[in-house]
Each structure stands twice: as structure tokens, then as C-alpha cells.
Amino acid sequence: MEPAPQPPRVAEEYMETPMNELLRALDASDGSALLAAAEDIHYADLAHLYENLDDEKRDLLLKTIGPELATDVVAELPYPLIEGALNHFKPAQLRVLLGNLSDDDRVDVFQVVSEEAQVRFFSLLGPRDKELTRNLLKYEEDTAGGRMTTHVGRITADMTVKQAITVLRRDREDAETLARIFVVDAQGRLVGKVRLRDLAFSTWDTPIHDIMEEADETILASADQEEAARILSKYDLIVLPVVDEFHHLLGVLTYDDALEILQEESTEDIEKLSGIGGEQSEVSYLNTSVVEQYQRRVSWLIGLAFLSVVSGYVMFRFSAVLEKAFVLSLFLPMVVAAGGNSGGQAATMVIRAMTLGEIKTGNALRIAWKEARTGILLGLTLGVTMAVFISFILPHIQRGTGADFDFLHLAFAVSSALIVQVLSATVLGALLPICARAIKLDPAVVSAPSLASTVDISGMMIYFTTVGAILHLH
């Protein structure tokens, strides 16, 4: 007989009961029930819950769960909430909590709180933590050094496995990860790495020298964090050692840093592409205020509006052409929009390829040539499709154009404008992000809407001049 089926214990469902208990305990201000429930919940979930509580309940939660769990929760909070959370604690509790934080999380705290709080928190640190924090604060927030942790397993090549295990046992709970242990020389320079599995499975008298491997991948502390994330991701590393120019081992970045950095970067790309400005919010969408949403969007909208007035001006100038044959307005939005759409596609492909590190500015000519061919194919397809539509289908819907040209001439004129517009917009869309990168701007500043508004202007001109010339309307 088969054993009786056990109920599934998948993360979400498993969490539900303790979370409900916790919410009830919070409502009832029942400290001991709160503590019991909180201990069964992952700190990441507690941090997520904290975001959505009012101030009184936040206070109760933080003070009840004890300093160890509170440390994990605080480290997981969105940056704008951290200072407020720490202010719930008395100095003595705060000293414990700041001491408990891992060094990279502690530096993050110091980077995001107000200057007043920085001074106050710093005075609470022990002497070793003070020095460590001061050292780490030297690195910019978005560099490998600014994000690394110094908690890393370190041994020397002349140890035996037994000596190494004794040294590492000390750091056992402290080190961010022991998946890789780094071998340094007497000056602290990185000379190699050892896998924990090789330590665990070797006899105790094996010299480290015999089981260590070269540490091929490293990154300079001053390097961009995105560069570090790409190396971690490309080589499937769990840990990437961070070094200075003299190859001294300063700390490590881990796989979860890479995940966070790459997610932030993708969000940034997506937002910039849609014309959303400013820094991405650290708190979730529903918790950002309407005013903050407004601030991040309004300046792009105003800039784009004035750009569109230029399109309007072109249209106004060509009003004579339009007045002679109002049927032309049927295809004006289409020709104009086709430029924004095809240009936006090209820009997106190029920006994403740049983010993934697939292309560099040196490839500009190759990319322009590739997009020019794609643009011609797209323009021809659209042109022919519209020519067929205008020549064969439109006459059945609409009889007579009210102007002295026939549908075939109109089809030819509209299609010609369409091909020119799609081809030029595609090449422009591909090249603008590359130019932005070449002058050290983020390629994603070439947002799809600003590109669209720009090719709207050229589209109006292309349409009216091409159609006007072919149909003799000037």
C-alpha cells in the first residue's frame, strides 16, 4: 500500500498560519503570541509586513521580536524606512542591533540615514566596527567596494587542512558564505581559493597548498557594481573576491548581491525607457506616495509636450497641403507613429544588448548597417501593405477622395513616405543610445517617448514633403 499522502508544504501555504497568528497578535497587542508567531516567519516576510503596518504596530513588532531577529528585519527593509525603524530602539538596544548587523548591511545603514543619525549611530559602535565602517564608507555606494562584505573565510597556503578548519571554525557563523575560502599570503594578498567540500573531504594533514586552486576571477574595489554582477552571473560564481590595485583581498561579493544589482538595473532600464525619471523607489509601488510618482513623471511629460508642439508647428506650416486634400489626414498619424514604433523597437534591442554587455560603442557601424537592413525590410513590408490597402480596399469603403489624384497615386505617395520614415527612425533609434553611451550617458536616457516625439517631427516633414511632391500639392 502507498503511504497516506502528506499535505504539500510549499513555502506560501506553510507561511500562512504563522502569519495569520502574528497579525492577530499584533491586533491584540499580545507580546508573547507575537514572539511565538514571529519565530516561525522568515525575516524577509516580516520586513515585507513591516512596510504595511502603522507606526504603533511597527513599534510593537520591532520591540517584541528581540534584537537578533530585529537586526535581520531591519537589514531587509527598504532604505527609506531604516532610520525610522532604528529610532524605535533605546541607545543600549541600538548598540546591540548595530553590532549584530553584518558589515555590508551596516555600511548601507550609514549611507541612507540622515547626517544627525549617522553621528549618533556611529558613537554607539565598538572600536573595531568603527574602523571597519569608516573603511567601507570610503567606497562609493555603487562600486564593488561599496557593496562587498569583509566577512570572508581567509587561510594561508602553509596551513594544513586541520589548521584551516580550526581557523575557520572561529568564523563559522560570521562568514557570509564558506562555499569558497580564500588563501592569502603574509601581506594579505589573494593567492588562491579552496572549496569547503575539498576541506571537508581531505585528510587533516593535507597541506592547503595541495588542494588550492587559482582565484581567476577578481574585481577591483573601485569597479562598478554592475561589472561585478555581470562577472558573478557570467561565470556562475557564488562568491567574487574584491581586491585593491595591489591584489590585497578586501572582501567578497556574493550571488545574492548579483541578483539584487541585476534586478535594480533592469527596473532602471525599463523605467527610463518609458520616460520615468529619478531614482527608482526603494519601497514597493503601492507604498510610494502619489506625489513621488508625480515627481518622477512630470518633467519628462512637460519636456515631451513642448517637443510635440514642434510637430504641431510643422503641421501648421503645411496646412496648405492638407487643405488641398483632407484625405491625407487619414494616413498622417500612421506614417508618423510608424517611425516612433519602429525606432522604439530598434532602441530597445540596442539598449538591452548593451545592458547585457553584448555590444559596445565600437560596433556602431555594424549595428547601423544591421538596423538599416532591418529598417528597409520593415519599411517595404509596411509600405506594400498600405499601398494594397489604399489601392484596393479603401476605394470600396470610401468613394472619391475629393482631390484631383487617384488612389494609386495616393498609395504610391503614402508608401514612399512610410519607407523613408521607418528606415530613418530605425537607424536613429539604434544609433542614439550608442551615441549616448559614447558621451558617457546611460543609453536608456534615450527613452522611447522622447525618440517617438523626435521622429514625430521628422515624420511630419517627410510625410508632407513626399506626399506633396508626388501628388503635386505644393
Added chain:
Amino acid sequence: MEPAPQPPRVAEEYMETPMNELLRALDASDGSALLAAAEDIHYADLAHLYENLDDEKRDLLLKTIGPELATDVVAELPYPLIEGALNHFKPAQLRVLLGNLSDDDRVDVFQVVSEEAQVRFFSLLGPRDKELTRNLLKYEEDTAGGRMTTHVGRITADMTVKQAITVLRRDREDAETLARIFVVDAQGRLVGKVRLRDLAFSTWDTPIHDIMEEADETILASADQEEAARILSKYDLIVLPVVDEFHHLLGVLTYDDALEILQEESTEDIEKLSGIGGEQSEVSYLNTSVVEQYQRRVSWLIGLAFLSVVSGYVMFRFSAVLEKAFVLSLFLPMVVAAGGNSGGQAATMVIRAMTLGEIKTGNALRIAWKEARTGILLGLTLGVTMAVFISFILPHIQRGTGADFDFLHLAFAVSSALIVQVLSATVLGALLPICARAIKLDPAVVSAPSLASTVDISGMMIYFTTVGAILHLH
């Protein structure tokens, strides 16, 4: 005295010399130089190089580097290149190579090659690999089961640390990661986990039972891979166990799977948002053909073109209004585009928040209310800005409107249209992705261009009716 500064050995620079040597060896068809250089290069870099070689050099590279390194390189190749790469080998070599592949990579190979190759490759597998592959092929490619590896450290709770180490030593080189070792019962059901560091640092007679922890986070094999990636990322896990409904341990997903899945997902969102269809290419931007680029973009462009003809039709129908006051064309593109831009911003915020798991369809009303307030603020700001521009600045640039209304009336009319257009587009942009999700579509199908083309139509109507009514032009 300071020690003499050592030259930096950062990844990129360190790689440069062996890579140049390899390229020279390839050009000279020098097998032994090729082999020597290849051994100093990471397989991820070799795979990247392979992509850019001609067929003859690909053949030389694969055949020279030996089956072990070749296995790593093949596993790292973009999917469309895998079958071609494998066809460089004779059956005997292929048997070794397929046997060397880790089980998840092997399943990937079977999922991407042609049916003919599937049959041919399958016949080369050993009996154990045959069964394993058949089992893994049962899961859909984009589920947790379809992406997991079955190579995982497994022990039972009644073992001692010494017994566990003996068991694991067997799997030592094989297991994807030993950072977490899973404890199963006699039926193979997951009962807990042990960290390798706890094994390494405990005395040999410690029972596993004493050092094991609960395995809180698990995922069903049938669950979506994105769900798995989100759990790995949220809880900063290195390994996530994959189970069936009876909680049998089937395999694991690792942090690098999460990285890959989340990157793919971001690229998909970005591409869909820009109206690029189809599956994202597995090969890099520069290596995809113009025809493939064309195919992914053309259908959206044609669809959008016809949608824009509807805008044109609205404009055509209102030609009487425009004919009475051609100055109105100055602000037509601006009002219309403001809708696309503000709607696109709202859609982007909502789609990204959904991807990051921050909001659900149940929040629709709250989101609509939030976006309505943001939309009113944005519309008012734009409206007032344009009213000021039209009333005070425009008269200095352009004297007389050629129509029987003054600049103040015009300003009021244009601003009113602008507010209605921005507010409606913002709410629509936020709600459409939620509706898409509610009917089980990917929210990102509401691409920015399709949204823009839709609100173009409503924008034309709003503009002409509002302006026409206020200025009495009907």
C-alpha cells in the same frame, strides 16, 4: 619599505593573453598551442568565442579542447547552436560528451535539438541516463521540474557525520552544489537540510539528526520557474529543493538558475513593452539575423499602423473643425502624445510592480485610485503650463490666430482637452495590464506602442470635441 606594487590581475586583463594566443593558434590551425591556451580560458568565454567563429574554426576548437572542456562549452552555448556543435563529434565522442553533461543541461539539449537528433542522441545514452532524461523530459521546459538538476547531496537523519561524509564523498564532484545537503526519509521524502559547514566542523560521531534544520522553503516541480526564481531571490537561497505533491525530493534549483530566469524575464518585459514579439533570441544581438529581427517586429508594426489609420479617420472626420482654425493643429500632436506618454508611464510602473510580485489583480481599485490622483496632478500641471504658454508666450511669437477667438479661450480649450486626455490615459494605462493579468495574459502584452496608438484615437476625439465645443467651431 612597502613591497613593490604587483600588477593588477583583474579578470578581463588576466584573460587577454590566453585569448590572443588561442586566436593565433586557431588562425594557424596549431592544435597543441590551441589546447594549451584553451585550458587557461573559462568555458563561458570559450562559448562566447565559439559564437563568433566560422564553421571550420568551430570544428577545430571543439575537437582540440578535449571532451571534458567541450562538454562545458556546449552546455554554455546558446540553444540554436547546440545541435550544430554536437554534430561535429563522432558517435563515440558524442557518447562521452552526452554522459559528461549534468542532467539538467542534458535535458536542455534534448529539448532544443531536432527530433531526428533527439532519437540519435538518446540511443547513445547509458541506461541510467536514459531513464533520468526520460523522467526529466516529463516536466514542461518553463517549470521548476523542467529546470532542476537531480544532482543533489542526499543523506538520512539516522546517519552520523562520518557516514554522511562517506556518502557525500561519492557525489563530491558530481553535485551541483554541496552548500546545502538535504536529509530524506526512507521513502525519499524531504525532512530537513544540513549545511556543509556544519558537517565539516562537527565531530564525526555527531548524529545528523542533531545538526539538521527544517527545510522551510520548497517548490512543487509543476510550479512556474519564475515563482521558483522569486523564492530563491526573496530568501537569498543558494539552493531551493524541488518536490512532488507527496513531498518527495526530486531535485534542486540553484542561485544561478534564479539569475538566468530573472534576466530572461526582464528582457521579455522590456521587449514586449516596446512591441517586439516572439521569443527572445538565445544568441546575442549581433549574431541574430536581420530576418529574425524583422520577423519579431513586423507584425506589431502592421497592427499598429492600422490602428493609427483609425486615428487618421477621426482626424479626417473632424476636418471641418480644423479647416475653420488651422492654428489648432499646433496643439493636436501635443494633446494626443501626452496621453500615450502618461499612459505608458503608468503601464510601466504597474507591469514592473507585477513582475516583482508587488501587486496583484485584487488591488485593481486601489491602483486605479492612486493613478487617478497621479493623473489629475499630471494633467493639471501640463494643462496650466500649456495655458501659460499659449496665453503669454505664443502671442509674442505668432500674432493673430486667423480665427475668431482669442488666445485665452484657446488656452482654456487646449488645457481642458489635455487634462481629460492625461487623466483617462493614465488610468487606462494602469488598468489594462491588470485586466490582461486577470484574463491570464502576460501583463506586458499591453505594450507601450499599442497603448499609445489606442489613446491616440481617444485623444483625437477628446481634442476635437472639447476644443470644438469651447471655441464654438462645430
